[in-house]
Amino acid sequence: MLRVRAPATSANLGSGFDTFGVALDRPSDVVTVEKADRTTIDVSGVGSRFIPEDPEKNTVGAVAEALDAPAHISIEKGVRPASGLGSSAASAAAAAVALNELYDRGKTREELVPIAAEGEAVVSGDAHADNVAPSILGGFTIARDDGVTCLDADISLVACLPEIVISTRDARQVVPEHARMSQVVETVRNAATLTAGIARSDPALVGRGMDDPIVTPARAKLIDGYDTVRQAAFDAGASGVTISGAGPGILAVCPGDTQRDIALATIEAFAEEDIEARAFQTAIGPGATIL
Numbered sequence: 279m280l281r282v283r284a285p286a287t288s289a290n291l292g293s294g295f296d297t298f299g300v301a302l303d304r305p306s307d308v309v310t311v312e313k314a315d316r317t318t319i320d321v322s323g324v325g326s327r328f329i330p331e332d333p334e335k336n337t338v339g340a341v342a343e344a345l346d347a348p349a350h351i352s353i354e355k356g357v358r359p360a361s362g363l364g365s366s367a368a369s370a371a372a373a374a375v376a377l378n379e380l381y382d383r384g385k386t387r388e389e390l391v392p393i394a395a396e397g398e399a400v401v402s403g404d405a406h407a408d409n410v411a412p413s414i415l416g417g418f419t420i421a422r423d424d425g426v427t428c429l430d431a432d433i434s435l436v437a438c439l440p441e442i443v444i445s446t447r448d449a450r451q452v453v454p455e456h457a458r459m460s461q462v463v464e465t466v467r468n469a470a471t472l473t474a475g476i477a478r479s480d481p482a483l484v485g486r487g488m489d490d491p492i493v494t495p496a497r498a499k500l501i502d503g504y505d506t507v508r509q510a511a512f513d514a515g516a517s518g519v520t521i522s523g524a525g526p527g528i529l530a531v532c533p534g535d536t537q538r539d540i541a542l543a544t545i546e547a548f549a550e551e552d553i554e555a556r557a558f559q560t561a562i563g564p565g566a567t568i569l
């Protein structure tokens with residue numbers, strides 16, 4: 279029997295759609311695996327009643343299949359599903375690390391990324407790796423089809439989670455098919471600025487580099503109160519604010535000692551719209567850990 283904790287993640291960071299992601303130091307999922315003749319799954323914890331236990335429909339089932347590692351898999355959810363905090367990816371990442379170890383498959387952490395991404399295909403129709411990469415490797419990750427680049431950084435964040443449900447599948451439907459060249463230029467400029475900010479652990483640069491003129495404006499329409507909350511976070515000192523993953527979570531970068539004020543400001547701004555929310559005061563953190 280083996281237990282692995284894998285963290286929530288925030289993907290995209292605005293300018294890095296389907297490419298950038300960060301591991302968050304909280305919340306997380308814990309997955310326990312035990313060898314079995316066929317894969318079975320049980321799920322407990324936050325939002326577990328919305329998560330299928332059928333291996334064909336749960337992200338961890340796809341991972342067990344891809345590693346040819348049948349097991350009884352117990353998932354303790356700490357990351358609410360359909361949150362924008364990489365809930366489905368946290369379970370997949372934990373299962374990939376756990377099953378690789380349980381069956382002695384000898385894959386490196388980087389080799390486990392596309393395997394865990396198979397789980398994302400089950401829930402969103404697309405095997406994007408921008409959540410599973412940081413959940414497995416930790417830090418800030420740049421996920422490409424041919425591998426992952428990983429950087430450590432010390433950045434404080436607030437992840438605010440409103441009581442709204444948006445599925446990644448639905449949020450991918452509103453992504454524009456085309457962009458103007460001026461928008462592409464702005465996105466490249468911002469993505470480069472953000473990456474430099476990560477390399478320097480500079481929250482001002484990271485925040486400035488999160489602006490995205492293409493995907494975020496289209497998705498913001500799905501989140502009631504998005505503009506109010508974004509402005510409230512900036513007023514409380516955030517250096518950058520964007521949608522976390524496919525939403526509805528919102529991610530704010532917190533310079534200096536602004537974290538608590540930003541967390542409260544985002545909760546209050548959602549409350550003004552009659553939406554309950556909770557805010558995690560978090561930071562870029564480590565990847566999956568064998569317990």
Ligand SMILES: Nc1ncnc2c1ncn2[C@@H]1O[C@H](COP(=O)(O)OP(=O)(O)OP(=O)(O)O)[C@@H](O)[C@H]1O
Nearest residue numbers: 336337360361362363364365366369401446523524
């Ligand atoms: N192990 C799992 N954990 C969480 N959700 C799962 C799992 N397996 C399947 N699902 C399904 O995946 C969906 C949630 O995934 P989705 O990608 O929409 O949200 P998310 O992972 O929180 O968000 P994001 O990828 O935007 O950060 C729900 O419909 C849920 O039932």
Ligand SMILES: N[C@@H](CCO)C(=O)O
Nearest residue numbers: 289296408446523524
């Ligand atoms: N890059 C993905 C992350 C959510 O799974 C998206 O924004 O759709």
